[in-house]
Amino acid sequence: MESRVVNKGQISELLDKLAKDYNLFAPVKDETMTLFRRVSGAQDVLLDYNNSDISPKGCFLPQNEKTFSYMYTGDSLEINKPEGAQKTVLFGARPCDIKAVLTFDPVFEGVKFGDEYYSSKRENSIIIGLSCTKVLSTCFCYAMGGGPCDITGSDLLLTEIGDKYYVEVITEKGQALVDAYSQIFAKQDTAQLAKDKDELAKKLSGEFVRKVDLTGVKELMDNNFELPYWSGDDQKKCISCGICTYVCPTCHCFDIFDYTTGDFTGDRIRCWDSCMYPEYTLEAGGHNPRPTRKERIRNRFMHKIKYHLDRYNMVGCVGCGRCVIKCPVNIDITKIINDLKEVAQNA
Amino acid sequence: MMNLAQQLQEQAKKLLEEKKVDLVIGFGQGTELARNTPVFIDSPEGVSALTWGPFCANNLAKYLSDYNNAPGGTAVVVKGCDARSVNRLLDDNQILREKVVVIGVPCPGQLEWQKVSAEIKPGSTLKEVVDNGDSYTVKTDSGDYSFSKKDYLLHRCLVCENPNPVISDITIGKELPVKNYEERFAEVQDLEKLAVNEKSAYWDKQFTRCLRCYACRNVCSVCTCEVCVFDQMMPMWVSKRTNLSENTAFHITRAFHVAGRCVDCGECDRVCPMDIPLRKLNVKIHKDLGDLFNSPTPGTEPGLISPLGGFSPGDPEEFM
Numbered sequence: 001m002e003s004r005v006v007n008k009g010q011i012s013e014l015l016d017k018l019a020k021d022y023n024l025f026a027p028v029k030d031e032t033m034t035l036f037r038r039v040s041g042a043q044d045v046l047l048d049y050n051n052s053d054i055s056p057k058g059c060f061l062p063q064n065e066k067t068f069s070y071m072y073t074g075d076s077l078e079i080n081k082p083e084g085a086q087k088t089v090l091f092g093a094r095p096c097d098i099k100a101v102l103t104f105d106p107v108f109e110g111v112k113f114g115d116e117y118y119s120s121k122r123e124n125s126i127i128i129g130l131s132c133t134k135v136l137s138t139c140f141c142y143a144m145g146g147g148p149c150d151i152t153g154s155d156l157l158l159t160e161i162g163d164k165y166y167v168e169v170i171t172e173k174g175q176a177l178v179d180a181y182s183q184i185f186a187k188q189d190t191a192q193l194a195k196d197k198d199e200l201a202k203k204l205s206g207e208f209v210r211k212v213d214l215t216g217v218k219e220l221m222d223n224n225f226e227l228p229y230w231s232g233d234d235q236k237k238c239i240s241c242g243i244c245t246y247v248c249p250t251c252h253c254f255d256i257f258d259y260t261t262g263d264f265t266g267d268r269i270r271c272w273d274s275c276m277y278p279e280y281t282l283e284a285g286g287h288n289p290r291p292t293r294k295e296r297i298r299n300r301f302m303h304k305i306k307y308h309l310d311r312y313n314m315v316g317c318v319g320c321g322r323c324v325i326k327c328p329v330n331i332d333i334t335k336i337i338n339d340l341k342e343v344a345q346n347a
Numbered sequence: 348m349m350n351l352a353q354q355l356q357e358q359a360k361k362l363l364e365e366k367k368v369d370l371v372i373g374f375g376q377g378t379e380l381a382r383n384t385p386v387f388i389d390s391p392e393g394v395s396a397l398t399w400g401p402f403c404a405n406n407l408a409k410y411l412s413d414y415n416n417a418p419g420g421t422a423v424v425v426k427g428c429d430a431r432s433v434n435r436l437l438d439d440n441q442i443l444r445e446k447v448v449v450i451g452v453p454c455p456g457q458l459e460w461q462k463v464s465a466e467i468k469p470g471s472t473l474k475e476v477v478d479n480g481d482s483y484t485v486k487t488d489s490g491d492y493s494f495s496k497k498d499y500l501l502h503r504c505l506v507c508e509n510p511n512p513v514i515s516d517i518t519i520g521k522e523l524p525v526k527n528y529e530e531r532f533a534e535v536q537d538l539e540k541l542a543v544n545e546k547s548a549y550w551d552k553q554f555t556r557c558l559r560c561y562a563c564r565n566v567c568s569v570c571t572c573e574v575c576v577f578d579q580m581m582p583m584w585v586s587k588r589t590n591l592s593e594n595t596a597f598h599i600t601r602a603f604h605v606a607g608r609c610v611d612c613g614e615c616d617r618v619c620p621m622d623i624p625l626r627k628l629n630v631k632i633h634k635d636l637g638d639l640f641n642s643p644t645p646g647t648e649p650g651l652i653s654p655l656g657g658f659s660p661g662d663p664e665e666f667m
Contacts, residue, residue, distance in 0.1 A: 030556065032622045053620065054558075063558070064588045137379060137469035209470030236410070237385040241562035243620045255587055271587050274560070279578050325461070328566055328618035329405060330377040330384035 003194065004167040004178055004185040006158070011165070014184045015042035015091065022126075023088040025059050027052050036093070047092055047160075050134055051320060055097045055249030059090050060104060060121050063246075064271045067117060067256070072264035085121040089177075092130045096141045096320040098153035100249030101127070106312040107252055126173050129154035131200070135207040138321030140334055142205055143212035146318055149201040159197045166193035212334045213341060214305065214315065220344035221306040229343055234336065235294040237329040242274035244300065244323035244331070250308075250316050253280075275299055301336050351452065354519045355424065356394040358450060362422050363391045368448050369419030372410050374403040380473045380487065381463040385410065397424075399519075400476045401483050404457045404501060406612045408432035409568045411442045420446045426454035427509035431610035431646025432568035434514050438650060439608070441571050451515025453523045456496050456504035458483065463499060467492055503613030503626060506531035513647055535631045550595070556621040557594040559587075563615035563625050564601055569608040569645075576600070602628040607636060607653035610646035 006014065018024045019041045026045040028037045034049045036056035071078045101122075108118035132139075132148035141147060151157045155174035158165040167185055169175050178185035245251040255273040260266035273280060276297075281290045290296050308316030317333060324332050359371040375386035375396040383402040387410075388394055406429045414421040425433060433449055436442045455478050463485065471487040482495045497505070508531070510523040538546060561577065564570050576584050577597060585600075586593050602625075609629045616626035636642040640654035 031552075033556070035556075064590065135469070137464060207469070233385070233387050236387045236413075239409070239562065239565040241565045241618070242558070242560035243562050243618075246558045246560050247620055257583075257587060259586060259588060269586075269588050271589065272558075273587075277561075277578075279580070324378065326620045328562055328614075330379075330382055332378040335378050 001169040001171075001175060002187075003169060003190040005188045005190060005193065006165040006167055006184055006186070008160075008163050008165065010184050011047070012042035014181065015039075015045055017181060017184070018089050018091065021087070023086050024091060025056060025088065026091040036090070045092065047130065050132075050136055051094055051096075051139075051322070053322075053326075054247055055100060055320065055322065056090055056093050057097070057100065057104070057249050057252075059088065059125065060101060060118060061108075061252055061254070061272075064269060065117060067268045067270055069267045070258075070265070084116075085124045088121065088125040089128060090125055091128045092158075093127060093154075094132055094320070095129055095148060095150040095152065095154070095157075096139075096144075096146055096318040097249045098127055098129050099141075099144075099146045099150065099318045100320070102153045103250045103308065103312070103314050103316060103318070104252055106314070126155045126177055127153065128174075128177075129157040131157060131159040131197070132204060133160055133200075135204050136321060137209050138324045139208060139319065140210045140212045140321060141319035142208050143210070143214065143334075144315050144317055144319040147201060148204040149197060159193075159200065161193050161196045161200070164193065166190060166197050168197075210334050212319070212337055214337060215341070216344045217337055217340050218306050218309055220340060221302060227340075227343065229339060230294050230298045234331050235292070235297050238276070238293045238297055238331060239328060240276050240278060240293060240296070241328065242272075242276055243326045243328065245274040245276055246272060247322040247326050249318060249320055249322070250304070275303070297331070301333065304333065305337065305340075351399045351520050352397060355399055355450065355452070356397045358517050358519065359388060359394040359397055359422065360391045362448060363388070363394070367420060368422040369417060370414060371397070371422040371424075371450075372407050373397045373424040373450075374399060374405070374407070376473070377402070379460065379464055380467060380471055381458065381460040381485070399424075399452060401456060401458045401478075402460055402463075403454075404460070404614075404617055406432055406566070406568055406614045408436060409566060409614075411436060411447060412571060415442060415446075417446075420448060422448035422450055424450045424452060425512050425515070426452060426457075427507065427512050428454075428503070428610065428612040429568075430512035430514045431509065431644065432612055433646075434649045434651075435569055435608060435610050435646040436571075438646075439569070439571065449512065449514055449516045451512025451518045453511045453518070453520045454504075454507075455510065455523055456500040456507065458494060458499050459501055463492075463494055466494075501613065501617060502534075503611070503616065506533075508611070508644055509647065514649065532630065532634050535627055535634055538627060538631070551591055553623045554594040554598055555591050557589065557598065557623060558621060559589050559594065559597060560620060562618045562620065563623075566614045566618045567605065567609075568612060568614070569605050569610065570601075598623075598625070598628065602632065605629065606632045607642070607655035608645050609633070611644055 024039050025036050026039050027034055027049055028044045029046045034052045035054055068079050068081045108115040151170050155171045157168045169178055253273045254270045256270045258266050259269050282288045304316040308314055362368045371388040374383040376398055377384040381402050386396050407423050408429045468489040471489040474486040477484040482493050485492045506527050508528050585596050613626050642654045
């Protein structure tokens with residue numbers, strides 16, 4: 001498809017317009033944190049950031065979501081579902097986080113199970129990606145099939161070049177948006193900008209310091225559920241908190257429960273859950289199939305590097321590096337992948 | 348002369364060789380230059396993984412109760428603040444004194460790894476860290492970097508009460524002076540000056556961010572309940588749903604549950620992925636315990652009876 005140009009000076013105007021016409025989610029500064037929030041205009045938006053502390057996955061899978069409310073009056077049960085999602089723009093998300101949304105799609109819009117709450121948000125959303133300008137020491141998107149300027153999953157991808165944003169139109173949704181705001185998305189000769197973007201992508205791809213290689217790891221996992229490796233230091237040092245799963249852009253487990261006020265009226269809520277919690281697999285009879293940190297850690301990493309591949313032919317990790325940064329005890333998925341690769345080679 | 352890491356390794360090796368312990372819990376190099384990670388050493392050959400420096404923020408005493416039922420003893424490397432945890436765990440009968448060997452290391456302060464990491468060329472390898480008193484020099488293969496303690500230490504370290512471990516069977520390194528401890532309540536005093544609605548607004552803003560990942564609880568060395576009230580489903584005391592009301596209920600309950608037992612190791616504050624200044628809650632409680640009961644920081648000496656955990660027939664009952 002085509003490409004366009006936005007002058008940096010017009011970004012505020014664009015954001016203000018988008019906030020007026022859509023529910024606009026964009027990165028904002030909240031004290032020391034960079035988080036995706038609904039914004040009312042350009043004034044709150046922060047575009048000069050490395051990576052947000054929490055991914056924008058909440059736009060599609062909010063941490064708390066009411067699925068319906070119910071009222072039982074003695075002889076009738078009334079169920080009220082929330083209305084479908086409003087038109088939304090997710091602006092300024094990084095390529096890794098956008099790729100992560102694609103890993104949700106087959107889960108929530110699969111052949112077997114469709115999730116109307118997710119689909120409604122996904123259908124009504126436009127994703128405007130923003131290429132990275134810097135590679136952190138914890139980044140490894142390249143090893144997961146992505147890249148700092150990767151267009152995958154975006155409807156539009158903006159790349160900052162000098163005083164302009166080079167805009168790649170990737171989908172029809174993106175095309176409709178640039179046409180609707182054509183006074184901002186200028187039609188110009190973009191040949192030089194395209195070249196500049198390629199150079200930026202090339203430059204950034206040389207800046208990754210984490211060497212991660214998935215080759216052979218899944219095959220090892222396919223044939224070895226029990227490995228002595230899982231009894232090592234990682235399960236000893238893990239504190240069973242939910243940080244890695246909550247900051248992960250691809251983790252999507254949830255719990256469902258009723259939030260009642262004591263009578264027969266209430267809401268059915270779904271909220272994020274974490275496979276790192278001991279209660280996650282606790283069964284009503286008291287049995288827990290993942291009784292210790294060993295089984296829980298194995299599950300989390302197997303999900304990323306095997307189960308998601310088995311089910312959907314996609315790696316369940318996009319290399320954003322958040323779990324690496326935030327884990328209180330420095331459990332590091334890149335180290336685990338490399339260790340497993342070594343185990344595979346010596347097997 | 349051997350550096351501290353070498354001395355640590357030697358002591359650990361001796362303990363394992365002489366079978367005084369089956370396990371040594373210490374710090375090893377992490378996956379980032381400015382980060383160390385807990386390591387669990389069970390053979391004399393493994394001790395070379397042990398290291399020491401200003402990137403050893405974790406409180407390893409937390410892990411001691413995991414090895415209560417192990418047949419042999421466990422050695423643990425502790426800083427001054429972590430040593431308070433050991434005392435506290437002993438007082439709470441969570442660990443057995445005869446099964447624990449405490450390797451104490453006087454600590455000149457721990458650096459905030461992310462702040463340090465941001466300044467060092469990615470991919471560099473650590474060669475050595477030199478303590479210059481007011482700063483650290485981090486020597487790497489990409490050059491030397493200087494970090495002033497004032498700007499780069501964890502806040503808890505800037506107002507450290509016990510640089511020297513308060514309990515220790517083997518001490519590695521020289522005793523260090525206490526600095527700036529008198530300033531420990533400054534932050535809390537600033538908060539105290541606010542009007543009630545301003546205080547409420549401050550904490551509302553913080554608690555709203557909470558993801559309820561429970562890292563603050565799980566990392567806490569005095570959180571030792573087998574089943575935590577927040578994990579109970581029947582009855583569900585606090586809903587899994589995150590919102591200001593539920594989050595506040597969690598944080599206030601947590602702070603009160605550790606009141607009088609919190610040793611101010613600051614780990615809750617360090618691990619919070621949402622930068623909620625949790626230590627301020629605990630420090631306020633410490634300040635009140637000091638003001639009201641003349642009570643020292645829990646864990647500073649063995650056998651301290653917590654003002655909220657003891658009973659005396661002579662207690663006044665002014666509220667009754």
